[in-house]
Amino acid sequence: MKKYYCETLYQAAMRNHENLFAEGCIYNGKEGCLRLAREYGAGLAELSENEAKDELQSSYGTLCVRAYLLKPPVDAKEWILEAKKGIERMRRC
Secondary structure, three states, X not given: OHHHHHHHHHHHHHHOHHHHOOOOOOOOHHHHHXXXXXXXXXXXXXXXXXXXXXXXXXXXXXXXXXXXXXXXXXXXXXXXXXXXXXXXXHHHO
16 A cells, blocks of 8 residues: 555646646645645554554655655655654544
């Protein structure tokens, strides 16, 4: 599930790149990138701690760097911390 989820999310983002990442769009810039990380993390909430950790480590390159066309507005540490917030939020629900 985990690798499939990340790649599927990336493919969807690329098909809709102009509507998601352009100026004024939901995932534009640093705040948009952090939103994407939280939303991505929410999708990992059902994984075990180890599975989620493994997925988070690879998601920065697989999703963030590629979705932002090799110019991500956040570094890997910020991405992972924000994705963890999404996981924690979903697990509390």
